[in-house]
Amino acid sequence: MNKENIKQKITDNGERVEERNSLMDDLLKALELGGKDKVKSVIQAKAKVFGTQAEQRKNILLDS
Amino acid sequence: MKINKLKIQGFRGFTQEQEIDLSSRVTILFGENSHGKSSTLNAIEWCLFGDACKGTKPIRERKDWLAQNQNGDHDCKVEMVCEGEEGDIGFKRVLAASNKGLEIQIPNEELLKGDDANEWVATNIGSFTEFMATVYQHQENIRYLTIAGPTEKSELINRLLGLGDYSELLAGISSSNANKASKPVTDCINEIERSITFKSEDSQERIQDIGDDLGVNPNIFSMDDLVTNANNLSDQIHKIAKGIGLEIDQQEIPEGINEFPNFVQALKRDAQSLLDKSPDENMNHELSQKISQLDTDIAIITTSKKRSDEATKGLNDFIKSQGNKTNLDQRYSKLKSEEETLNNKISSMNKIHEALSRIYEYLESNDLGTGDGECIACGNKTVDQRDYLKSKLDELTTEPIKEANTQIQTVKAEIQTISGHLTNLTSLEAEITSSLEQHTENVEVIVQKYELTIRDGEDVIKLLNQEKTDVVNKRENLHASIQKMRDDVTTCETDCERLNKMVDLLKNKDRINHYSTIKEVDDYKAIERFENEAEQFSEDVEAVVDAIKSIRDEESGSVIENSKDIVKRIFNKISENPGITNIDMVLETSRGRENFGFKDGNGKEILPIMGQGDMNTLALSIFTGLGEANIDSLPLKSIIFDDPSQSMGKHHKDKLAEVINDIAEKRQVIVSTMDNEFMELLKNKISMEQLTIDIEGWEPDCGPILNAHAA
Numbered sequence: 001m002n003k004e005n006i007k008q009k010i011t012d013n014g015e016r017v018e019e020r021n022s023l024m025d026d027l028l029k030a031l032e033l034g035g036k037d038k039v040k041s042v043i044q045a046k047a048k049v050f051g052t053q054a055e056q057r058k059n060i061l062l063d064s
Numbered sequence: 065m066k067i068n069k070l071k072i073q074g075f076r077g078f079t080q081e082q083e084i085d086l087s088s089r090v091t092i093l094f095g096e097n098s099h100g101k102s103s104t105l106n107a108i109e110w111c112l113f114g115d116a117c118k119g120t121k122p123i124r125e126r127k128d129w130l131a132q133n134q135n136g137d138h139d140c141k142v143e144m145v146c147e148g149e150e151g152d153i154g155f156k157r158v159l160a161a162s163n164k165g166l167e168i169q170i171p172n173e174e175l176l177k178g179d180d181a182n183e184w185v186a187t188n189i190g191s192f193t194e195f196m197a198t199v200y201q202h203q204e205n206i207r208y209l210t211i212a213g214p215t216e217k218s219e220l221i222n223r224l225l226g227l228g229d230y231s232e233l234l235a236g237i238s239s240s241n242a243n244k245a246s247k248p249v250t251d252c253i254n255e256i257e258r259s260i261t262f263k264s265e266d267s268q269e270r271i272q273d274i275g276d277d278l279g280v281n282p283n284i285f286s287m288d289d290l291v292t293n294a295n296n297l298s299d300q301i302h303k304i305a306k307g308i309g310l311e312i313d314q315q316e317i318p319e320g321i322n323e324f325p326n327f328v329q330a331l332k333r334d335a336q337s338l339l340d341k342s343p344d345e346n347m348n349h350e351l352s353q354k355i356s357q358l359d360t361d362i363a364i365i366t367t368s369k370k371r372s373d374e375a376t377k378g379l380n381d382f383i384k385s386q387g388n389k390t391n392l393d394q395r396y397s398k399l400k401s402e403e404e405t406l407n408n409k410i411s412s413m414n415k416i417h418e419a420l421s422r423i424y425e426y427l428e429s430n431d432l433g434t435g436d437g438e439c440i441a442c443g444n445k446t447v448d449q450r451d452y453l454k455s456k457l458d459e460l461t462t463e464p465i466k467e468a469n470t471q472i473q474t475v476k477a478e479i480q481t482i483s484g485h486l487t488n489l490t491s492l493e494a495e496i497t498s499s500l501e502q503h504t505e506n507v508e509v510i511v512q513k514y515e516l517t518i519r520d521g522e523d524v525i526k527l528l529n530q531e532k533t534d535v536v537n538k539r540e541n542l543h544a545s546i547q548k549m550r551d552d553v554t555t556c557e558t559d560c561e562r563l564n565k566m567v568d569l570l571k572n573k574d575r576i577n578h579y580s581t582i583k584e585v586d587d588y589k590a591i592e593r594f595e596n597e598a599e600q601f602s603e604d605v606e607a608v609v610d611a612i613k614s615i616r617d618e619e620s621g622s623v624i625e626n627s628k629d630i631v632k633r634i635f636n637k638i639s640e641n642p643g644i645t646n647i648d649m650v651l652e653t654s655r656g657r658e659n660f661g662f663k664d665g666n667g668k669e670i671l672p673i674m675g676q677g678d679m680n681t682l683a684l685s686i687f688t689g690l691g692e693a694n695i696d697s698l699p700l701k702s703i704i705f706d707d708p709s710q711s712m713g714k715h716h717k718d719k720l721a722e723v724i725n726d727i728a729e730k731r732q733v734i735v736s737t738m739d740n741e742f743m744e745l746l747k748n749k750i751s752m753e754q755l756t757i758d759i760e761g762w763e764p765d766c767g768p769i770l771n772a773h774a775a
Contacts, residue, residue, distance in 0.1 A: 001191075001229040002615055009611035020604050020611075027608065031233050032186060035116075039236025043605060047240070050598035051248025057587040057594075058252045062259050 071143040076103035088755035093736035095759025100768030101736040111142040193228030230616040242605035246598035260579040267572040335556040351539040368503040417461030631689035638719040721749035
């Protein structure tokens with residue numbers, strides 16, 4: 001797999017280059033460590049952060 | 065780099081350690097099924113990739129594969145020596161309780177272990193997927209191409225094209241549902257909106273209820289009103305305290321609504337303390353205690369008086385019925401005298417009786433006095449002296465003695481009765497003395513305790529009752545003032561509850577205000593920011609997916625372009641199917657998924673018209689074609705065929721042997737087969753240096769029985 005070309009493609013796109021390349025690095029690392037299941041769990045862990053933080057703030061708002 | 069040597073112990077079918085020479089240009093492993101051919105080839109991939117080669121579709125034979133040999137006692141160990149440009153590179157993978165993982169010894173460098181060793185393999189040999197695409201042709205890859213569905217077939221071809229990592233990565237991303245990252249956040253926002261609507265209505269209802277309860281207009285009731293009420297109540301408690309002569313510190317009115325519950329609690333405690341500290345309450349308490357004490361003392365005196373009276377009455381009643389002591393003594397003396405008289409009488413008659421009995425016995429023993437004459441005892445004329453004497457004996461002694469004894473028993477019983485009366489009389493007199501002493505003592509104690517002056521004829525119980533009446537009256541007089549204070553305190557407590565309700569009312573008003581402005585609060589804004597960030601994250605993932613697909617398509621196009629002529633040449637050489645004159649690998653997108661297809665020169669799918677042998681040929685063509693097309697960039701110049709001739713006819717096998725001979729000119733070849741016909745063809749067609757390893761059997765103690773011999 002040509003990892004550098006993928007990252008170059010992301011860079012050429014010009015939008016949120018740093019974030020997307022960092023995400024790509026994380027996904028490649030996950031693929032290396034545990035295949036597609038690890039890739040899935042890494043993305044889900046990242047996505048979960050938003051929901052968890054929102055849940056915490058929601059509880060603060062509704063308990064106050 | 066090429067493989068030179070393999071040393072296997074405790075892995076799958078291998079029990080004892082065995083060394084296998086793979087240094088020849090072509091090595092053929094020949095033997096029956098389950099003798100260890102595949103175990104040997106599996107040992108190479110396990111040594112390099114460990115668990116990464118287990119359970120990866122479509123390698124189903126590895127699904128539940130335990131690397132460690134279950135039959136042997138040895139640890140599982142595979143060592144491999146490869147020939148590199150700088151010298152031999154040693155690989156060793158161990159699965160044991162004390163040691164686990166890969167070690168690599170590179171010439172003139174430190175031993176690499178664990179993650180470092182795995183990373184070296186990834187960098188210098190490639191991933192397991194790449195290894196399967198270019199080095200190791202699995203039996204299952206061939207089988208799978210013929211039976212898998214479109215998606216799995218596409219994955220397989222991806223793998224054969226060396227694009228398996230793209231598929232793996234895209235499958236992982238797709239199954240993560242990254243496009244729904246913002247949903248939990250949106251759910252939170254919706255829940256907040258539902259909740260504040262519900263809570264606002266609830267608070268509004270509560271405000272109205274409290275307003276009705278307190279008789280205030282909740283819409284205009286403010287913090288100032290609460291402070292005014294709090295001040296009034298605090299003053300009231302202070303005033304009551306002052307009224308009963310107490311000094312208490314006045315509570316300070318708090319500034320914030322949240323401090324009010326504690327303030328109200330403190331006011332309540334102050335009000336309660338008025339009851340505890342009030343002099344009237346204390347006096348009331350003392351008087352109640354005194355009344356209680358008087359009741360106890362009255363009961364004691366009453367009891368001792370009653371006992372004394374009952375003792376006196378008992379004695380009088382006794383005397384009345386039985387007489388006094390003098391009477392009883394006289395009766396006793398008289399009875400004693402009667403007893404003595406009777407005893408004397410009995411004694412006299414006993415003597416007469418004894419004398420007459422002796423006479424009678426004398427007469428009888430001498431056989432005298434049987435005729436008439438005068439009685440020896442009394443001189444009276446008798447017909448028969450002995451009979452007369454006998455009758456007189458009974459008449460004068462036996463009967464009177466019996467009668468006297470009956471009389472004396474009666475007298476004795478009377479003496480006992482009188483004796484009992486005298487004892488009772490003594491007890492009654494003693495009880496009178498004792499009860500009088502007790503009562504006198506009790507009276508003295510009471511007189512001293514209450515400082516009473518008892519005039520002649522005055523009853524101490526009456527005096528005590530009089531004292532009690534005085535105390536009760538005093539307590540009654542206190543009642544009014546105490547009740548007033550208690551009412552005042554109760555009013556204060558009620559006002560405290562009112563204050564609490566006012567606090568509740570204002571808090572609910574604050575809550576409604578908070579809900580109405582919740583979207584301006586930092587925490588809410590943060591949630592909105594998280595929603596944006598989550599959406600942004602989904603977009604990032606989508607952009608990354610687009611980039612991966614774009615590069616994959618470029619790469620697959622390039623791979624297909626570079627290898628399609630070679631694949632076509634190899635396929636045509638082996639197959640010689642007159643129905644397939646051309647073969648093009650194409651990548652097509654259908655319903656959002658990319659699938660590989662194989663078409664003839666007219667754009668028609670060729671897989672549906674292929675037989676089993678042609679399918680195998682196609683898979684082998686892709687595999688060997690890719691390897692040949694990329695030979696310069698392959699780090700490991702070896703190629704491994706695992707039973708490649710399956711489902712092939714003699715013609716296919718013959719051509720395959722020729723293709724393998726062509727490959728052997730450029731790469732090291734390791735091929736395993738159980739096919740005698742193919743084995744003979746290989747021997748005839750291979751022109752390069754070759755070593756055949758016959759696997760002649762399998763023994764539980766040592767594993768495969770290997771017999772290596774050069775051609």
